[in-house]
Amino acid sequence: MSGAESAGVATGCDDEWDAFQARVARQESHRKKHCMNQGQQNKSDSIKEFEFTTRDFERVRALIYKRAGIALAESKQEMVYSRLARRLRATGITSFVRYLDELESGGNDQEWESFTNALTTNLTSFFREAHHFPILAEHAGKLKGQVEVWCSASSTGEEPYSIAITLCEAFGTLTPPAHIIATDIDTNVLTTAANGVYPIDRLDKMSSERAKRFFLRGKGEQAGLVRVRPELKKMVTFKQLNLLSNSWPISGPFDVIFCRNVMIYFDKPTQGKILSRFAPLMKPDGLLFAGHSENFLYLTDAFKLRGKTVYELDPKGAAKPLLSRQA
Ligand SMILES: C[S@@+](CC[C@H](N)C(=O)[O-])C[C@H]1O[C@@H](n2cnc3c(N)ncnc32)[C@H](O)[C@@H]1O
Secondary structure: OOOHOOOOOOOOOHHHHHHHHHHHHHHHHHHHHHHHHHOOHHHHHOOOOOOOHHHHHHHHHHHHHHHOOOOOOHHHHHHHHHHHHHHHHHHOOOOOHHHHHHHHHHOOHHHHHHHHHHHHHOOOOOOOOOOOOHHHHHHHHHHOOEEEEEEEOOOHHHHHHHHHHHHHHHHHHOOOOOOEEEEEOOOHHHHHHOOEEEEHHHOOOOOOHHHHEEEOOOOOOHHHHEEEEEHHHHHEEEEEEOOOOOOOOOOEEEEEEEEEEOOOOOOHHHHHHHHHHHHHEEEEEEEEOOOOOOOOOOOOOOEEEEOEEEEEEEOOOOEEOOOOOOO
């Protein structure tokens, strides 16, 4: 589990969110005191390859918030330094001030993409939060016509391929009447996902029967790797999509939307806005799957809880965010 996830960042639940913020503030103040006492602050600054001040960090936080909605906690300064120091080396820029100036001056879409890719957290696994998949199978079994699924933060592909496997099993064929559109903001993870090649230990928790049915084992130079079967790949279309953008290059209606473990990086008003944009993209009996620490209630009245982290449209809801961002 990533730091953000284990810490329960922006769970969407008031109490948890407030408790989390208070905990982060306490930890931060403790860390600062500790560093000052031991004189470690100056020591660690002096051994850094690039100067990275709190002001630089604040600029990064503002930029990634505006670009991707990602609300980086104060405690992430070291993580941000190490991820972006790589960008400075790659671009040959020798100071954070200049690197950020160049980004802000606009015009370098490629670097904006690399900057964003560097700051996302992509942790995922096959059949993560396993209780969702039997619910998906049961729902798909009741539908008529092609099953349309949107996996809205697909990371390196394990989630959309788990959806594809579930649908194959539900319909008893490698070519079920189903299509999955899998999107993410991060172009690097989308490339990995579209390749569909993984180290074999990614399948450790999968039954060997399932693994054999849906993956091909690499031989020779590919030993230790597995590839998803071409039939699964055909079921999934990968596309870049920023959930924060005003226009999404997709069109519904969807029977199912997976939006798991991404909302935790957004603040509540952003979560509410995204949820109210999901609602009109769903079929009336559609299902929305959330991550284990995400609570979508009280953010919009468009959805009601159907079961553990599974939502359905509330016919009485108005699909409007209930919160707006305060300036
Ligand atoms: C922790 S992973 C979750 C992956 C998968 N949904 C799961 O639960 O295993 C979060 C993903 O959200 C993506 N992400 C972050 N901000 C995003 C945004 N604004 N729009 C779309 N995807 C975003 C990240 O690139 C990352 O791949």
